[in-house]
Amino acid sequence: MTLPAGPPRLPAADQWPVLTGPDCPECEGPDDVTWQGAATGLDYGGAPVHLWECGGCCAEWAIPAHHWPVLDGPDCPSCLTDVTSWATLAPDVPGDLWTCHNGHEFVLTPEGLTVLPEDTA
Template identity: 60%
Template sequence: MTHNPPPVPPKFPPLDQWPILTGPDCPGCQTDAPGDVVWIGTANDLDTGDKVHLWTCRACCTDFTTPVTHWPINDGPDCPYCLTSVTCWATFAPNYLGDLWNCEHWHEFVLTPEGVIVLPKDAA
């Protein structure tokens, strides 16, 4: 009899939904250590019905969700520092419930769902 081991579940959502090689920071313990935050799968949000990604943190056992977003976004915001239009989505920013963006000059800023830009100096 041939042994067929079960398939290994993916570590991250599909590439068009999660284009980076690390999971989001845990909102419970703020860890960003590789391998601590693990993708479980997708589900529907109970309140809105929207698709979300389910994550769990191995460090503190917190379960949390992030919205399902399809990337790449070709019309990202201009950099508030140098005003370049060459920006790239970096990751979700759970502390601000928004997205962290980088520009070609490595400036970082957060864009909230309401369209508000939060600079790191303003976050302190």
């Protein structure tokens, strides 16, 4: 006999290609963040969103649901590798936070500009 599986801890892989949830925007803690499910975001013009909740501070927030190019991300501007993964929405600069397999992080803005961590300091 097998027990039924619990609710998924992350959205579908084509919409959330990393193995961990986002950092909490309130307490910045990544450890106890759980995905609450999909919804329609009124703040996002009725677009689909993913709802998240922090178990540490109980903050709730939404992130727009997108289909991210898991295998076809932008090249890393630091080491020029083409092996990059979408991580989350960037917390400090409007855009998407990407990481490369060498551990570099960078933001790609909606205008297509690359912002490095040292550029935001």
